[in-house]
Amino acid sequence: MSTISEKIFSRASGKEVKANEFTMAKVDYAMAHDGTSVLAVRSFKKMGLDKVWDPKRIVIPFDHLTPANTETTADLHHDIREWIAEQGIPNFFDVGEGICHQVLPENGFAMPGKLVVGADSHSCTYGAFGAFGTGVGATDMSEIFASGKLWFKVPETIKVTASGKLSKNVLAKDVTLKVIGTVGAAGATYKAAEFYGDTITDLSMSGRMTLSNMAIEMGGKAGIVPPDKKTFEFLEGRAVEDYEPVYADDDAEYCAEYEIDGANLEPQVARPHQVDNVCDVPEVAGTKVDQVFIGTCTNGRLEDLEVAADFLKGEKVAVRTIVIPASRSIMIEAIRNGIAETLLEAGATLATPGCGPCLGGHMGVIGDGEVCISTANRNFRGRMGTGGQIYLSSPATAAASALTGEITDPREV
Ligand SMILES: CC(C)[C@H](C(=O)O)[C@@H](O)C(=O)O
């Protein structure tokens, strides 16, 4: 009678463990990006150790401030590159390769049954592949660098079931925002979520990543979609090692259960300044926007750019619109199949794969009092610019809004 998380932690701990127990678990893959590796490496060096536990199991993508925005960033990048070379870490993804949470799955590091830990809160994205993906702080990461292990409290699990076929232009992001709005920003604190129902199984891998990505926005340690045929097909020829899919037992214990009505779901938006301040798009339709941002680890995948291109084809944007593919391969694909051209012709700006303005670093921060509709996962006060306001939506709602300059229901375009 175990949940997916209990089973993964039991394997990783070498003994059976249950929710609420503390356990020392072996990590399968560890990730730190340009933002957090700096602190993790500093703390690792303080331990006085020469070598990391296993260079092949460490993955470092540079994505947060790429290309370097200041001299300080350039210096930090330089130091980390040197450390990576010294340690012989083969899985290094430099400037332009993409956002960590896209780079790891694309390169087959997120696999069913694995414990994948990242020094970034959205590491829960790997749950889309049936992994226990979770975020830790940089000093915890230095401990993993040193020993390959970390103390965890095995989380209890909430069960979220979404049923019914989504209407046209109602997307994975709308399901995700509905889940966050229903569970609440702290509703799953220190808990894992397991996602069930035909609305979820119907989602593409890309859509499932959007959903798992935002588990942390309800406080979740992980957001896991049980692996199926789509998962295995995605991993074919991609997974970096063998894996064993893990499923919950029929009598697994859940601490709470939620039902989502996918069939009657409308496009959703999260209003400033909280992710669970969610409503149907018609309630805020007409709100003027100054900027549209389509990208991030939540919605910067090919499928998302395709949606945007469908709306913008042959049209012109009414406000500045920034599109940032989540990885180099997505950018290449978008160029090959004409999506990039469609977006550029419509007046959108295309930038280097990476986090971009998502957390206010560069490439599209907003000014005082400005409003941005964004496909990202966080709309906290000041995140994209001190006095800015962020609305979170699907790429369809964002693209529809780009055409009108105000928040627009994508079903009405
Ligand atoms: C910079 C990093 C630590 C941070 C995170 O952990 O989530 C960032 O990626 C974010 O989205 O706010």
Ligand code: SF4
């Ligand atoms: S895209 Fe945004 S949410 Fe994702 S890792 Fe980068 S900063 Fe964090």
